[in-house]
Amino acid sequence: LASSAASDVYKRQIYMAAKEISRLSAHAxxxxxxxxxxxxxxxxxDIRDKYVDEHDKVKELQNIIVDFITKLISSGNLTEKxxxxxxxxxxxxxNIERIADRCDEVDGLYKKIxxxxxxxxxxxxxxxxxxxxxxxxxxxxSMNAIITGDSETPDKVAADRKxxxxxxxxxxxxxxxxxxxxxxxxxxxxxSYTHLRAHETLANL
Numbered sequence: 699l700a701s702s703a704a705s706d707v708y709k710r711q712i713y714m715a716a717k718e719i720s721r722l723s724a725h726a727x728x729x730x731x732x733x734x735x736x737x738x739x740x741x742x743x744d745i746r747d748k749y750v751d752e753h754d755k756v757k758e759l760q761n762i763i764v765d766f767i768t769k770l771i772s773s774g775n776l777t778e779k780x781x782x783x784x785x786x787x788x789x790x791x792x793n794i795e796r797i798a799d800r801c802d803e804v805d806g807l808y809k810k811i812x813x814x815x816x817x818x819x820x821x822x823x824x825x826x827x828x829x830x831x832x833x834x835x836x837x838x839x840s841m842n843a844i845i846t847g848d849s850e851t852p853d854k855v856a857a858d859r860k861x862x863x864x865x866x867x868x869x870x871x872x873x874x875x876x877x878x879x880x881x882x883x884x885x886x887x888x889x890s891y892t893h894l895r896a897h898e899t900l901a902n903l
Contacts, residue, residue, distance in 0.1 A: 708776055715767055715787050719794075722759050723841040726794050728752045730837060733801050734830035737808055738823060749805060756798045763791045790844055797837070819882050825869035832862040 729752035736746040767788045770776065776784060811818065818826070836858050843855065876882035 705777060705780075708770065708773075708780055711766075711770055712780055712783050712787070715763060715770070715784065718759065718763050718766075719787055719790055720841075722756065722763060722791065722794055723837075725752050725755045725759065726797055727834070727837060727841075729756055729798065729801055730830070730834050733805055734827060734834065736805070737830065738827050740812075740817065740823070746805075746809075749801075753798055753802060753805075756794065760791055760795045760798070764788065767791070816883060819876060821876060822869075822873060822882060825865075825872060829862060829865050829869065832858060832865060836862065 729749060732745065732749035732752050736749050739745050767784050770784050771781060771788075836855060839855050839858065873882055873887065877884050877887060
């Protein structure tokens with residue numbers, strides 16, 4: 699009976715961890731949306747502040763979740779199934795942290811552009827926004843698959859990953875075409891490509 703009671707305690711703790719992962723994913727979704735809006739609206743201060751706020755919430759909550767799950771696993775009291783569940787939640791949490799890091803990279807690149815007194819063209823903004831729209835869709839689909847266990851979603855995610863890679867290639871070519879027409883600044887080429895690669899990396903997480 700004591701063993702059964704202990705198992706129930708850990709089951710509830712794993713459930714709590716899963717609920718926190720769900721809350722973490724909600725903040726991550728808001729973070730991605732805020733970053734897209736900051737780029738689309740040319741980094742208006744209050745919009746970027748919203749991104750920074752959500753980003754900080756993601757990092758803080760992720761640290762708490764990792765610490766909690768690590769203690770669960772290291773207790774040595776989980777059943778094999780519970781240990782697998784806890785390890786799976788850890789992977790999801792770590793992937794969301796990596797998404798936050800990539801978003802930070804994108805935000806930093808865009809801030810660098812603005813700090814240098816440069817602006818992306820409307821066409822470049824549209825290309826980046828299209829990539830962000832697909833990134834949002836991918837993240838939503840992936841988290842839905844994890845939470846609901848939907849077996850069909852992975853196929854949708856794979857198809858959308860191909861779409862975002864195609865968008866990334868098209869955006870890169872479009873930028874070079876605009877540079878040749880002097881409608882985009884050549885000095886932004888390296889930053890633009892790094893920007894687009896960061897979005898592709900987001901899609902691969």
